[in-house]
Amino acid sequence: xxxxxxxxQDVLKAxxxxxxxxxxxxxxxxxxxxxxxLQGSTGDMRPNDRPATVSRLWNGVGRMINGAKTKGxxxxxxxxxxxxxxxxxxxQGMLSPKLPGTVVQTDATAPAKTTTESRADGSQSTxxxxxxxxxxxxxxxxxxxxxxxxxxSMADQAVSGPTGxxxxxxxxxxxxxxxxxxxxxxxxxxxxxEAFANAEQNPLKVTAEDPVATFSADVDTASWSxxxxxxxxxxxxxxxxxxxxxxxxxxxxxxxxxxxxHPFQPTVTVTGTPWNEGTNLVHIGVQxxxxxxxxxxxxxxxxxxxxxxxxxxxxxxxxxxxxxxxMLSELRPEDAVSIVTYAGSAGQVLEPTPASERAxxxxxxxxxxxxxxxxxxxxxxxxxxTAEAMTEEGEVTRVILATDGDFNVGLSDPEALKDFxxxxxDSGTYLSVLGFGRGNLxxxxxxxxxxxxxxxxxxxxxxxxxxxxxxxxxxxxxxPIANDVKLQVEFNPATVAEYRLIGYETRALAREDFNNDRVxxxxxxxxxxxxxxxEVTPVGSPAILSDPLRYQTALQTTDSDExxxxxxxxxxxxxxxxxxxxxPIVPATVTPDTDVAFSTAIAGFxxxxxxxxxxxxxxxxxxxxxANSARGEDAFGYRAEAVTLMRLAETLSQ
Amino acid sequence: MTTNDTDLALAAAGGDRSAFSALLERHYDRxxxxxxxxxxxxxxxxxxxxxxxxxxxxxxxxxxxxxxFSTWLYRVVMNAAHDRxxxxxxxxxxxxxxxAWEINRRATSDEESARLDWLRQAMAxxxxxxxxxxxLITDGELTQGQAAExxxxxxxxxxxxxxxxxxxxxxxxxxxxxx
Numbered sequence: 001x002x003x004x005x006x007x008x009q010d011v012l013k014a015x016x017x018x019x020x021x022x023x024x025x026x027x028x029x030x031x032x033x034x035x036x037x038l039q040g041s042t043g044d045m046r047p048n049d050r051p052a053t054v055s056r057l058w059n060g061v062g063r064m065i066n067g068a069k070t071k072g073x074x075x076x077x078x079x080x081x082x083x084x085x086x087x088x089x090x091x092q093g094m095l096s097p098k099l100p101g102t103v104v105q106t107d108a109t110a111p112a113k114t115t116t117e118s119r120a121d122g123s124q125s126t127x128x129x130x131x132x133x134x135x136x137x138x139x140x141x142x143x144x145x146x147x148x149x150x151x152x153s154m155a156d157q158a159v160s161g162p163t164g165x166x167x168x169x170x171x172x173x174x175x176x177x178x179x180x181x182x183x184x185x186x187x188x189x190x191x192x193x194e195a196f197a198n199a200e201q202n203p204l205k206v207t208a209e210d211p212v213a214t215f216s217a218d219v220d221t222a223s224w225s226x227x228x229x230x231x232x233x234x235x236x237x238x239x240x241x242x243x244x245x246x247x248x249x250x251x252x253x254x255x256x257x258x259x260x261x262h263p264f265q266p267t268v269t270v271t272g273t274p275w276n277e278g279t280n281l282v283h284i285g286v287q288x289x290x291x292x293x294x295x296x297x298x299x300x301x302x303x304x305x306x307x308x309x310x311x312x313x314x315x316x317x318x319x320x321x322x323x324x325x326x327m328l329s330e331l332r333p334e335d336a337v338s339i340v341t342y343a344g345s346a347g348q349v350l351e352p353t354p355a356s357e358r359a360x361x362x363x364x365x366x367x368x369x370x371x372x373x374x375x376x377x378x379x380x381x382x383x384x385x386t387a388e389a390m391t392e393e394g395e396v397t398r399v400i401l402a403t404d405g406d407f408n409v410g411l412s413d414p415e416a417l418k419d420f421x422x423x424x425x426d427s428g429t430y431l432s433v434l435g436f437g438r439g440n441l442x443x444x445x446x447x448x449x450x451x452x453x454x455x456x457x458x459x460x461x462x463x464x465x466x467x468x469x470x471x472x473x474x475x476x477x478x479x480p481i482a483n484d485v486k487l488q489v490e491f492n493p494a495t496v497a498e499y500r501l502i503g504y505e506t507r508a509l510a511r512e513d514f515n516n517d518r519v520x521x522x523x524x525x526x527x528x529x530x531x532x533x534x535e536v537t538p539v540g541s542p543a544i545l546s547d548p549l550r551y552q553t554a555l556q557t558t559d560s561d562e563x564x565x566x567x568x569x570x571x572x573x574x575x576x577x578x579x580x581x582x583x584p585i586v587p588a589t590v591t592p593d594t595d596v597a598f599s600t601a602i603a604g605f606x607x608x609x610x611x612x613x614x615x616x617x618x619x620x621x622x623x624x625x626x627a628n629s630a631r632g633e634d635a636f637g638y639r640a641e642a643v644t645l646m647r648l649a650e651t652l653s654q
Numbered sequence: 655m656t657t658n659d660t661d662l663a664l665a666a667a668g669g670d671r672s673a674f675s676a677l678l679e680r681h682y683d684r685x686x687x688x689x690x691x692x693x694x695x696x697x698x699x700x701x702x703x704x705x706x707x708x709x710x711x712x713x714x715x716x717x718x719x720x721x722x723f724s725t726w727l728y729r730v731v732m733n734a735a736h737d738r739x740x741x742x743x744x745x746x747x748x749x750x751x752x753x754a755w756e757i758n759r760r761a762t763s764d765e766e767s768a769r770l771d772w773l774r775q776a777m778a779x780x781x782x783x784x785x786x787x788x789x790l791i792t793d794g795e796l797t798q799g800q801a802a803e804x805x806x807x808x809x810x811x812x813x814x815x816x817x818x819x820x821x822x823x824x825x826x827x828x829x830x831x832x833x
Binding site for chain 2: 004005008009011012013015016017018019020023024026027028030031032034035036037038309369
């Protein structure tokens with residue numbers, strides 16, 4: 001009878017698979033990186049090891065920089081890298097680059113503070129810093145041996161700048177500085193697992209040949225946040241991360257409010273172009289109405305939270321928890337919240353719970369911890385199932401996906417996932433995507449998911465950004481007033497020789513799609529504004545770039561002096577037929593108001609960052625001057641922040 | 655001549671990187687195999703191994719050589735497995751692992767799949783503590799006494815658990831013969 005046990009053991013041995021080679025390499029590297037990190041902060045205990053230890057650390061950073069292809073490796077190294085990048089940003093903000101190898105004694109508390117956003121108020125950043133100390137200790141909460149307490153406290157010191165620094169300021173400060181041999185600002189690496197959605201800049205069009213531009217409205221703001229996060233860590237954003245229209249749309253404008261039957265109203269302003277004397281800007285501002293917020297229907301929110309291993313970075317899961325705490329205060333007792341997580345497997349960690357039970361929701365949020373790989377699809381399916389179960393007649397249901405952008409497990413076909421989301425969108429459940437953290441941010445996937453889900457994609461890099469997206473603008477993000485908003489502008493060849501649309505590269509539609517109600521387009525939420533800017537070259541202007549054609553017959557032109565004709569289509573929420581708004585673009589050139597001038601400055605800034613050829617010798621300094629002159633009321637301080645970032649970009653570009 | 659594990663571990667605890675790498679390299683496959691035998695899922699085993707790799711440097715810094723390294727290591731691993739199991743319960747986890755043998759049945763040759771079915775069925779009948787004990791003993795690295803030390807139970811209990819496993823396997827066999 002012992003045979004049975006022997007047989008079981010034999011079969012068990014035989015059936016045990018070999019570990020996956022890729023995962024093995026990743027895991028070994030993760031262990032080595034964590035090992036290095038520990039040595040880095042405790043190096044003073046072994047003075048003889050120091051030179052070797054420091055070079056190892058630098059190798060570690062280099063490896064992350066050059067070959068950060070695997071999630072495991074990234075998870076292990078982001079904390080270190082974040083410190084590195086922030087340090088450079090600090091330095092850049094104030095001084096010219098240091099000589100390589102200079103050891104700089106920096107304030108030990110500065111890196112962590114900036115990581116968690118120096119503009120956040122004191123209590124909040126303390127919170128985040130405390131969370132940060134969890135990184136090393138977090139991976140497992142195991143208590144095998146008695147020595148563990150001791151090793152954990154060591155680990156805490158290794159990572160938490162401020163607390164560690166209080167105990168042993170010299171150690172932490174010195175080691176941090178030595179890890180970082182003052183790299184050139186321009187060579188600050190972008191980890192190569194980031195993927196951005198973008199297309200070539202819109203080319204100049206000749207009106208006589210191609211008079212019609214068609215595009216979808218875009219109220220996303222993710223691009224601005226990515227620009228900010230790059231600049232704040234001392235590196236120019238990758239040109240592909242720049243979507244000019246999203247940068248412009250980040251800022252609140254107060255265009256004339258709609259007064260008629262339509263839920264929004266376009267306002268067209270024609271002004272001179274700051275960067276080209278021979279052209280004009282046609283500025284189209286669309287203001288959405290703000291329905292009485294008090295009467296909004298009950299909300300059902302399903303948070304789908306990525307808890308994969310890569311989320312343990314302090315700018316990811318801990319910031320996410322903080323953000324949702326902020327958002328919770330905006331909800332009403334009749335609203336309901338559910339939380340679904342996905343990592344190695346998907347699971348519901350919070351049953352649908354009324355928003356009035358704050359303590360229950362907060363407790364569930366606090367229990368979240370990162371670990372494992374990412375099974376995005378299973379998570380989405382479960383989130384939608386939960387959402388459908390929660391929805392009752394007359395209620396608004398949203399799935400809010402929070403992720404660093406990794407869908408690497410269980411997703412075999414991105415197209416199928418998009419179709420799945422689009423299908424759910426048609427049944428009334430929309431999907432918004434919140435991106436967290438840098439390193440493997442998959443901006444392209446985020447955009448694709450949100451666009452298919454009729455939701456918004458926002459990128460949250462700081463607590464103040466979380467406040468803007470989830471508190472100040474919650475209403476707009478969750479309550480659409482118009483779906484599938486498309487714009488089409490036909491320019492008049494008698495008055496406009498050439499034109500180009502600034503931004504909206506990823507939102508271009510085919511001309512015939514405009515009238516096709518089956519073609520999906522962007523959505524506008526309550527109080528949202530959408531801004532589109534064309535640069536147009538009048539007929540006869542010395543700034544015309546294209547020569548006339550020799551073999552084309554003279555064009556039949558009208559004697560209208562209009563510059564063009566704006567058409568706008570939208571569907572009321574839930575409707576399947578679209579409504580048309582039309583307005584001519586008249587040539588009266590006016591002095592721009594602050595909204596128009598500021599959005600123009602941001603358009604110029606975005607094009608500078610993208611390396612546009614159309615700006616001539618217009619510089620960051622010009623953009624700063626223009627933005628400064630157009631700050632307006634700026635109740636939230638967003639415009640002031642923009643000017644700060646322009647200055648940063650100016651320095652970094654030199 | 656290879657350095658023994660305990661010496662390597664002490665060197666690693668003292669900050670020797672190459673000792674740490676050699677040590678982990680040496681044990682990685684065994685850690686993974688153990689993870690698989692405890693969880694019954696390849697994915698879970700990979701994740702468990704990742705958890706261990708992430709935490710091991712910090713743990714190792716506290717290793718003083720009081721226990722044999724293998725005993726110490728398995729204690730770390732055992733705790734990681736328990737921790738993961740606890741978390742999985744709160745997650746209302748999708749079915750996977752030994753308990754879900756029907757779902758995971760693979761299409762292979764008849765004989766092979768029969769053997770695999772039997773294994774999954776047998777593992778599924780075992781409660782967690784018996785399965786843990788079996789995985790530790792099957793590894794062949796530990797004596798019953800060391801396994802007892804890892805599990806924090808007496809050697810007698812380990813022996814009792816092994817006989818309990820045999821009893822359950824017998825019951826399974828009888829059930830099959832009757833069917």
